[in-house]
Amino acid sequence: MTSTLLRGRTLSFVRWPQTIDDHSAWRYEEDGGLLIRDGRIVAAGAYTQVEKQAGEGAKKIDHRPHLLLPGFIDAHVHFPQMQVIASYGAELLDWLNTYTFPEETKFANAQHGRRIARLFLDEMVRHGTTTVAAYCSVHKASAEAFFAESHDRNMLNIAGKVMMDRNAPDGVLDTPQSGYDDSKALIREWHGKGRQHYAITPRFAITSSPQQMEMAGALCREHPDLHMQTHLSENHAEIALTQDLYPRSRDYTDVYEHYGLLGKKSLFGHCIHLSEREADALSETGSVAVFCPTSNLFLGSGLFDYQRFRHREKPIRIAAATDVGGGTNYSMLRTMDEGYKVIALNGEKLNPFQSFWQITRGNAEALSVADKIGTLDEGTDADIVVLDARATPAMRLRMETVETLAQELFLLQTLGDDRAVREVYVAGRAAKTDLAI
Ligand code: GUN
């Protein structure tokens, strides 16, 4: 049995860091070691200690002076939108109708889906992201393509075929019955296969009829262990149209509540314009609000109130995500840089430890997979990113004046991107490749 011994500056979180000085919230080893066997971390700590457990045959890889962190997690992304990213000039509903729905019709072609799924997962890994919660297109073949590529790479990913049966072109519509049947078949085929997780994925209230919402609710009841992902309260025109389409609902959140879609494994993208009642409903059910800063800025949707959600009397669980292709970057470093600015516009700050907690352990907890990923704890899967804070000339120059770990992390977040990612391990295997278009 071969094992791998990584050496570097290891950083992993124990819990949410209250302040920048909350040292017991993380574990940092200046000269750290990670012993990996069968895709798992079997020992972690000071290098000299871990090395003793490694045995003669261990393959040693020295990443000093770089940082070793748990692989980043992206809690909301649309893999069929790789050729939508960077589409000019529209707010949400026009952006969907002009760019996104036409692009997603192409995923009726299984070969196209397979190609984009391959490029998408390569690109995520290149950016240090080892787990995503992904939306596929409406086509069953797109989800098959995604899961096949994900399984081949032995990645832990969460994904689902989008359910949508109205208010979009015919080429991206299913029906309540076919949406249910295709989801059911995909769950049977992929959920629990290796590291694959299926997410029930009604796109949002505008593109699902009440009959389809019923079907989504039925799937959640039949599979209570599965994730559910959708969009909520992103844009004012979207909220108004939703209210027209579901006139009996108290508010947007109530549409999903009515069909039994709230809960601990429910992920709601955006959540920008929630009322207090809606925020309470998310909190009381343990639902997760997903912060997508680059997308919210790009589409002009609004400012997610991160600190209020965390600190209100009934706090809301939060995840962070790129939301590519509404989002404008694949990097979770770029995402948290923009996130920091959104939070600053709300008069608050997110310190660098909180940021890196969010994209590792925080997102793992929000996705209910923290027993497997999101830390460098012994017994968890060896999904690891290697970060170089001197990756570019500007970063190297700024690093000359950096004195603390907090400053280094903030530099990585503010100036870093895929160039700062030196290596990525997926279940213990070096996985970073350059994109072969
Ligand atoms: N709401 C419904 N579908 C989408 C999507 O693809 N992207 C974003 N940002 N919002 C949505």
Ligand code: ZN
């Ligand atoms: Zn989205």
